[in-house]
Amino acid sequence: MATxxxxxxxxxxxxxxxxxxxxxxxxxxxxxxxKESLEEVVKLLNVPMSQVYGVATFFKAFSLTPRGRHLIKxxxxxxxxxxxxNRVVDKMELDLGIKRKETTKDLRFTLETVNCVGCCALGPxxxxxxxxxxxMSSDKVSSLLAKYE
Amino acid sequence: MVRLSxxxxxxxxxxxxxxxxDRSKPCIALCVGTGCLAYGCTDILxxxxxxxxxxxxQDKVDIRATGCPGFCERGALLTIYPQGIFYQxxxxxxxxxxxxxxILKGNIIERLLYTDPNTGERxxxxxxxxxxxxxxxxxxxxNNKIDPTSIEDYLAIGGYAAFAKALSxxxxxxxxxxxxRSGLRGRGGGGFPTGAKWESxxxxxxxxxxxxxxxxxxxxxxxxxxxxxxxxxxxVLEGMIIGAYAIGANLGYVYIRHEYPMAVENVTIAIKQAExxxxxxxxxxxxxxxxxxxxxxxxxxxxxxxxxxxxASLEGKVGEPRAKYIHTSEKGLxxxxxxxxxxxxxxxxxxxxLKGADWFNKIGTKGSKGTKxxxxxxxxxxxxxxxxxxxxxxxxxxxxIGGGILGGNKFKAVQTGxxxxxxxxxxxxxxxxxxxxxxRVGSMMGSGAMIVxxxxxxxxxxxxxxxxxxxxxxCGKCLPCREGLKRMLEILTDIxxxxxxxxxxxxxxxxxxxxxxxxxxxxxxxxxxxxMTTIRYFRDEYEAHINxxxxxxxxxxxxxxxxxxxxxxxxxxLCVEPCPTKAITFVAKKKPVILNQKLCIKCGTCCDIxxxxxxxxx
Ligand SMILES: Cc1cc2nc3c(=O)[nH]c(=O)nc-3n(C[C@H](O)[C@H](O)[C@H](O)COP(=O)(O)O)c2cc1C
Ligand code: SF4
Ligand code: SF4
Ligand code: SF4
Ligand code: FES
Ligand code: FES
Numbered sequence: 001m002a003t004x005x006x007x008x009x010x011x012x013x014x015x016x017x018x019x020x021x022x023x024x025x026x027x028x029x030x031x032x033x034x035k036e037s038l039e040e041v042v043k044l045l046n047v048p049m050s051q052v053y054g055v056a057t058f059f060k061a062f063s064l065t066p067r068g069r070h071l072i073k074x075x076x077x078x079x080x081x082x083x084x085x086n087r088v089v090d091k092m093e094l095d096l097g098i099k100r101k102e103t104t105k106d107l108r109f110t111l112e113t114v115n116c117v118g119c120c121a122l123g124p125x126x127x128x129x130x131x132x133x134x135x136m137s138s139d140k141v142s143s144l145l146a147k148y149e
Numbered sequence: 150m151v152r153l154s155x156x157x158x159x160x161x162x163x164x165x166x167x168x169x170x171d172r173s174k175p176c177i178a179l180c181v182g183t184g185c186l187a188y189g190c191t192d193i194l195x196x197x198x199x200x201x202x203x204x205x206x207q208d209k210v211d212i213r214a215t216g217c218p219g220f221c222e223r224g225a226l227l228t229i230y231p232q233g234i235f236y237q238x239x240x241x242x243x244x245x246x247x248x249x250x251x252i253l254k255g256n257i258i259e260r261l262l263y264t265d266p267n268t269g270e271r272x273x274x275x276x277x278x279x280x281x282x283x284x285x286x287x288x289x290x291x292n293n294k295i296d297p298t299s300i301e302d303y304l305a306i307g308g309y310a311a312f313a314k315a316l317s318x319x320x321x322x323x324x325x326x327x328x329x330r331s332g333l334r335g336r337g338g339g340g341f342p343t344g345a346k347w348e349s350x351x352x353x354x355x356x357x358x359x360x361x362x363x364x365x366x367x368x369x370x371x372x373x374x375x376x377x378x379x380x381x382x383x384x385v386l387e388g389m390i391i392g393a394y395a396i397g398a399n400l401g402y403v404y405i406r407h408e409y410p411m412a413v414e415n416v417t418i419a420i421k422q423a424e425x426x427x428x429x430x431x432x433x434x435x436x437x438x439x440x441x442x443x444x445x446x447x448x449x450x451x452x453x454x455x456x457x458x459x460x461a462s463l464e465g466k467v468g469e470p471r472a473k474y475i476h477t478s479e480k481g482l483x484x485x486x487x488x489x490x491x492x493x494x495x496x497x498x499x500x501x502x503l504k505g506a507d508w509f510n511k512i513g514t515k516g517s518k519g520t521k522x523x524x525x526x527x528x529x530x531x532x533x534x535x536x537x538x539x540x541x542x543x544x545x546x547x548x549x550i551g552g553g554i555l556g557g558n559k560f561k562a563v564q565t566g567x568x569x570x571x572x573x574x575x576x577x578x579x580x581x582x583x584x585x586x587x588x589r590v591g592s593m594m595g596s597g598a599m600i601v602x603x604x605x606x607x608x609x610x611x612x613x614x615x616x617x618x619x620x621x622x623x624c625g626k627c628l629p630c631r632e633g634l635k636r637m638l639e640i641l642t643d644i645x646x647x648x649x650x651x652x653x654x655x656x657x658x659x660x661x662x663x664x665x666x667x668x669x670x671x672x673x674x675x676x677x678x679x680x681m682t683t684i685r686y687f688r689d690e691y692e693a694h695i696n697x698x699x700x701x702x703x704x705x706x707x708x709x710x711x712x713x714x715x716x717x718x719x720x721x722x723l724c725v726e727p728c729p730t731k732a733i734t735f736v737a738k739k740k741p742v743i744l745n746q747k748l749c750i751k752c753g754t755c756c757d758i759x760x761x762x763x764x765x766x767x
Binding site: 016018020045061076078079084087090117119121130132142 | 368371445451564600624729
């Protein structure tokens with residue numbers, strides 16, 4: 001892991017100001033922020049653990065616990081909300097048997113909500129991994145989830 | 150490409166690019182913006198490439214992947230040049246026909262043209278489509294004319310000419326005067342005069358100064374910054390380079406929220422191209438002026454769009470705002486003078502420099518000059534990005550451009566300004582939209598989100614939605630905002646559950662006043678706007694919830710019931726299987742189904758499924 005973190009930090013020329021971007025890249029690599037990776041960042045950037053930990057917990061994008069193979073993000077931005085996005089999340093919770101911010105036991109899915117992914121014209125929007133699914137409604141949820149292993 | 154060492158060389162390069170371009174050569178411009186991605190445009194793009202190869206047309210037809218031209222509702226969108234034929238709702242199956250009919254024979258494919266749902270009229274050209282006709286697309290117009298990853302495309306439409314003009318014919322002070330005279334106000338929400346901000350940063354003491362581009366776009370329902378950054382990143386960079394030159398800054402940052410990967414990618418490419426050409430870096434165009442730009446990603450916190458929080462985040466710290474006794478133009482990033490502007494603000498700069506303050510001044514209203522991009526979304530027929538001169542009325546935007554309300558429903562309100570803004574009722578539809586008029590009616594310009602709501606939107610629920618949003622997104626550093634929002638959310642939740650009390654409305658108003666006076670940053674300071682405007686214009690809905698335990702819009706779960714409208718239900722049975730609690734029972738063909746209230750958990754699935762509108766909500 002150490003060499004991977006080193007490579008990421010090098011990419012940003014060890015610039016402390018790029019901490020958020022560095023953590024983003026680590027998360028892209030491991031789907032979450034493993035504890036050892038944070039310790040590595042502390043060493044390489046020479047910043048206190050409290051700062052790294054503070055940033056990692058302040059921003060919603062980061063997760064300190066392992067996440068599922070597929071990350072579901074249901075948009076609850078205003079445009080999606082007025083078109084019934086809350087019914088979509090409700091149905092997801094029902095189908096998956098978890099609440100938002102949780103991961104299914106078999107690590108298949110993690111369910112999250114976001115505030116606008118910038119495709120408002122097609123709301124309600126659901127993103128699964130990097131794929132956009134527009135014009136969602138509660139009745140389309142089950143068949144969508146079935147497509148993911 | 151060679152590094153340019155003078156403005157003359159830049160003009161020379163532009164000329165050679167334009168001369169090399171064959172304007173009569175057919176070009177298929179396909180939108181690969183994020184909206185169209187959801188319509189599968191990447192596959193369509195590949196299909197076009199394959200089809201062109203199959204027909205051995207590689208040298209005769211250009212295919213261009215462009216940014217978002219705004220009409221995302223109608224994606225995937227396609228424009229065929231030089232004629233400017235506009236196709237919408239394009240699918241994979243249409244690709245061979247477009248090549249064989251339109252490209253090779255020049256025939257128009259009728260079914261792909263935009264048909265006005267209200268009049269049935271068809272339009273061949275983009276500019277004639279009602280959605281576009283009333284717009285004045287100063288900033289967005291180039292989005293479907295260029296490939297955002299090609300600096301040559303940007304140069305071909307006159308890119309970097311404004312910067313060359315500023316560098317060779319204007320002194321920094323003159324540039325600032327021109328921006329001041331133009332009347333440009335920041336598009337990030339507050340509408341602060343851009344020229345004045347530049348001037349104070351220029352005059353601030355310090356050897357090192359920064360310019361920053363705010364592409365955090367935390368406002369839910371707004372995506373114009375995304376569209377500009379993805380579709381025309383060079384125009385934003387050019388604005389920043391001009392600004393840096395005028396202010397005397399040598400380093401710039403573009404701060405982009407992490408939900409916008411394509412924006413990060415495209416601006417990173419653009420920066421690299423500009424560096425290679427010598428438009429960024431040391432000794433730009435041989436002038437001695439040096440400027441570098443770095444890209445930084447946000448972590449998805451709404452409060453990080455606020456200037457001081459954003460700068461803290463850029464320093465690698467937790468994104469908490471600080472009090473602004475000292476302006477960021479004096480002590481911003483790393484305590485040095487810093488100028489922060491919004492994406493759209495930066496994108497306006499090249500136009501003003503090239504065409505002059507007087508030209509810009511003629512567009513818009515007395516206090517708000519130029520155009521504004523709005524994201525017209527929600528319950529409106531034509532959703533997408535619209536760019537109009539300031540001062541156009543809400544009615545024109547929602548009805549003439551937006552085509553009216555979706556599904557023949559009744560208009561209720563337009564929400565502008567996001568969580569800092571408010572709801573504007575039908576009686577104010579003739580309001581000319583600009584910074585001051587919106588503030589006058591209790592709302593805000595904000596980033597330009599316009600969310601149209603209809604009779605099925607509950608105003609108390611919306612107020613609760615925004616307060617809930619802000620409560621989650623606030624940094625929690627100061628007490629009035631932290632506790633005030635929490636309390637407001639509790640009260641609003643009670644009301645939507647039918648547990649509201651008569652004195653609740655007054656209590657909400659009192660908390661709102663405290664938040665306004667005592668919050669540290671503008672998040673808390675404006676947080677009560679959505680609540681206050683809904684109380685002001687839709688008090689009857691609050692009263693229905695409190696006094697009658699009724700949700701007139703049929704939204705608040707605890708107060709509604711779903712039932713089958715027997716006359717409308719032919720018993721098709723579509724809703725039976727999907728009901729998660731088996732609350733619906735099939736009886737027989739042509740007989741209405743039966744819904745068991747006791748089992749129903751009000752998930753709304755049956756309502757979404759039923760095409761006969763046979764599921765009623767009360
Ligand atoms: C809570 C909060 C969130 C904000 N979010 C944004 C944002 O996402 N994008 C933006 O450009 N400005 C945002 N602003 C306004 C910025 O603080 C700042 O005023 C603006 O970026 C300045 O640019 P302008 O002068 O070009 O408008 C926000 C302000 C507050 C208080
Ligand atoms: S008003 Fe709210 S968001 Fe702003 S500093 Fe205070 S707690 Fe943080
Ligand atoms: S889907 Fe509608 S029409 Fe069909 S059975 Fe259900 S309520 Fe009746
Ligand atoms: S609202 Fe949901 S639970 Fe109730 S009847 Fe319809 S599908 Fe079933
Ligand atoms: S509000 Fe959902 S994509 Fe913008
Ligand atoms: S993303 Fe294609 S039109 Fe907006």
